[in-house]
Amino acid sequence: DTEVTQTPKHLVMGMTNKKSLKCEQHMGHRAMYWYKQKAKKPPELMFVYSYEKLSINESVPSRFSPECPNSSLLNLHLHALQPEDSALYLCASSQVTPRTGGPLHFGNGTRLTVT
Amino acid sequence: SQQGEEDPQALSIQEGENATMNCSYKTSINNLQWYRQNSGRGLVHLILIRSNEREKHSGRLRVTLDTSKKSSSLLITASRAADTASYFCATGRDDKIIFGKGTRLHILP
Numbered sequence: 001d002t003e004v005t006q007t008p009k010h011l012v013m014g015m016t017n018k019k020s021l022k023c024e025q026h027m028g029h030r031a032m033y034w035y036k037q038k039a040k041k042p043p044e045l046m047f048v049y050s051y052e053k054l055s056i057n058e059s060v061p062s063r064f065s066p067e068c069p070n071s072s073l074l075n076l077h078l079h080a081l082q083p084e085d086s087a088l089y090l091c092a093s094s095q096v097t098p099r100t101g102g103p104l105h106f107g108n109g110t111r112l113t114v115t
Numbered sequence: 116s117q118q119g120e121e122d123p124q125a126l127s128i129q130e131g132e133n134a135t136m137n138c139s140y141k142t143s144i145n146n147l148q149w150y151r152q153n154s155g156r157g158l159v160h161l162i163l164i165r166s167n168e169r170e171k172h173s174g175r176l177r178v179t180l181d182t183s184k185k186s187s188s189l190l191i192t193a194s195r196a197a198d199t200a201s202y203f204c205a206t207g208r209d210d211k212i213i214f215g216k217g218t219r220l221h222i223l224p
Contacts, residue, residue, distance in 0.1 A: 004157070033212070042203055042214035043158065055210045090157060098210045101146040101165065106157035 003027055006091050006107035014115055015081060021110045023074040023091030031097045032074040033104065034066060035090040043090055049074060050097045081114045088112075120215055121204060127221040134191040136218040138204030139184075146207040147180055149189050150214075151200045158203065161189075194222045 004025045013019050023032065031050045035043035047066045048056035054066065063085075065077040074091055088111055092104040122137045138147070146165045150158040164171045164180045164187070171178045177190040191198055203217045 035214075042217050045211060045213060048210055050210065058211075088155070092158075098207055098212050099145070101163070101207050103148060103160035103163055104150075104158070104205075104212060105160070108157045109155075111155075 004091055004093055004105050004107035006089075006110050008110060009108070010111045010113075012113045012115060013078065013081065015083070017081075018077070018079045020078065021076040021089055021091075021112075023076075023107060024072055025093040025105070026072055027093065027095070027105065028071075029093035029095050029105070030071065031094045032068065033092040033094075034074070034076055035092065037088045037090055037109070047076075048098060050099075055097075078112075081112075083114050086112055086114045121202070121218045123218060124216065125219045125221070127223055128194060129223050130194055130196060132194055134194050134198070134220055134222075136189045136202055136220070138187045138189070138215050140187075140204075140206050140215070141185065142206075142208060144182075144206045144208050147178075147187050148205045148207065148212070149176075149178060149187075150203045150205060152203065152217075153200050161202075191220075194220075196222050196224060198222050 007022045034046040037043045045058050046060045049068045052068045063080050067075040088109040090109045092106045094102045096102040120139050148163045149161040152158045162173050175192045180187045199222045201217045204215045
C-alpha cells in the first residue's frame, strides 16, 4: 500500500471520451508529478507542480490537461486521446521541490487503455 | 527525455549472490536516486545520494556516485527472491527528476 492514492486503477476510454485521473496525498508534500510509463520502459516525466503551481510541462500534447486544485490533489484531464496514449499513468509526490531534491512517493498508477 | 542509462538491461543471479547495477548520465545533477518497481505497480524509493557524496549505505544496499565519470552503481548484497524487480536510477536537476532505462533483476532460487 502507498500513501499516494490514484483512482481509478483501470480505465478504458474511447478516442472521443473525456475522462479524468485523480491523485491524492495527505503527507503535506509540496510537489506533485505526473509520469507516463509504457510497458518495459522507464517512467517519462509529464508535469511537475510545486506549491500548486505548474513548474514543468515536458511538451505534453494539449489533450492531456493537468490541474492542481489544492496541495493534496492532482488531476489529469484527458480528451481526444489516441491509442498510443495507452499506458500506466503514475502520480508521485515529494516533501520538497525537485530543485531541493528528495525522494518521490509513487501511487500504484492508473492503467489506461484507449480504444 | 531520458538522462540515465542502466547497465545491464537484464540480470539473473542465484539467491544469495550480490547484484550490481550501473547507471550513467549525461549532464550535471543535484542528486541521484534509485527506485525499485515490481511488475505493474508504482515505484518505491530505495536511496538518494547527493552530488557532493561518494557513497551511501542502507541495509543491504550500497550506492556509489562518481560525478567525474557521471556514473553511479547500486549493489544489493545477499540477494533474495523478493529482490526480483526492475531497478531505475533517476537524476535530479533543477525541477526535473528523470528516470533511466532500468535493469530487470531476476533472482533464481
